[in-house]
Amino acid sequence: MYTILEKRKLNDAVELLVVHAPYVARKCEPGQFVMVRVEEGGERIPLTIADYDRERQSVTIIYQIVGYSTTRLAEKAVGEGISDFAGPLGRPADIHPGKKRILGIGGGVGAAPLYPQLRKWKETGAEVDVILGGRSKDLIILEQEFEAFCGQLYMATNDGSCGIQGFVTDILKQLLHNGHVYDEVIAIGPLPMMKAVVDITKPLGIPTGVSLNPIMIDGTGMCGGCRVTVGEETRFACVDGPDFDGLLVDFDECIRRQGMYKEMEAHACRIGRGA
Structure with missing residues (x-):
């Protein structure tokens, strides 16, 4: 069992957990994820590593309560355990010295995986700006954490x-129109948001990284459920990603496949509530 050390509610639908996971904390890097199974016999769900503390042997995950398993996870209290916490999985984000200006764009809970990546970019000496977006102020998370190291928020x-009324892409367009130059843009959030960002950056030739989180079963490349098309080739988000070159991703295919199990998920939630 993996013990919950801290629990914090970020808004009505999003929670933060700090979990004691020594092996994961020792090895993980920004961009990687864990496969969590809340209880014995439950489903495996992929959750991005939002932070880690090697000395404390802890890993921070942030999740949105959207289905049966995340609802069960939300019912856990500090001191209780999680059945499985497997990782680190996936490839670490490609972060290396040499790039001068990075722009991060986080939509909703996409701010969680974006945070450790931008922090590490800052540690390489890059100047880092960030755009955060959500339907309302309550749905924007980690604002203070980003303010601690980002140049402009x-x-x-x-x-x-909160901020301007509109979308993260409205700010992106304005920044580029005003002459801001970035060596790379990193966009993490809902698929339509990432697609909209790429629609702006691709014609301009701005390198753009995205993080894909399709349905996964094992997280090790065996099931093939998380396949995505990148550069007209099939890739698996669990072992080849989850970060990819956004200019090459087939977002339309990703969006179509994302809704395949919505009816089954709703059925599982009804059963879980005894309906």
Whole structure:
């Protein structure tokens, strides 16, 4: 069992857990993820590593309560255990000295995997800016954590309750129009958001990294459930990613496949509630 050391509610739908996981904490890097099984016999769900503390032997995960397993995870309290916490899985993000300016774009819970990557880019000496977006102010997370090291923090909300009223792409367009130059853009969030970012950066030839989180079963490349098309070739998000060159990703295919199990998930939630 993996013990929950801390638990914090970030908003009505998103929670943060700090889990005692010595092996994962010793080996993990930004961009990697863990496969979590809340209880014996439960499903495996991939959750990105949002932070880690090697001395404390802890790993931080941030998740949105959207289905049966994340609902069960939300019911856990500090001091209780999680059945499985396997990792680190996936390839670490490609972060190396040499790039001068990085722009990170996080949509909703996409801010969680974006955070450790931008922090490490800052450690390489790069100047880092970030755009955070959500439907409303309550759905923007980790604002203070980004402010601690980012040069400029921009925010956009659909309802205008924080930052500009609009989308992260509105800010991106404005920054580029005003002459801001970035060596790389990293966009993590809902698939439509990442696709919209790439639609802007691709014609300009700006390298753009994205993080894909399709349905996974084992996280080791055996099931093939997380296959994605990148550069007209099949890749597996669990072993070849989850970070990919966004300019090469077939987002339309990813979006189509994302909704394949929504009806089954809703059925599992109804059973879990005794409906």
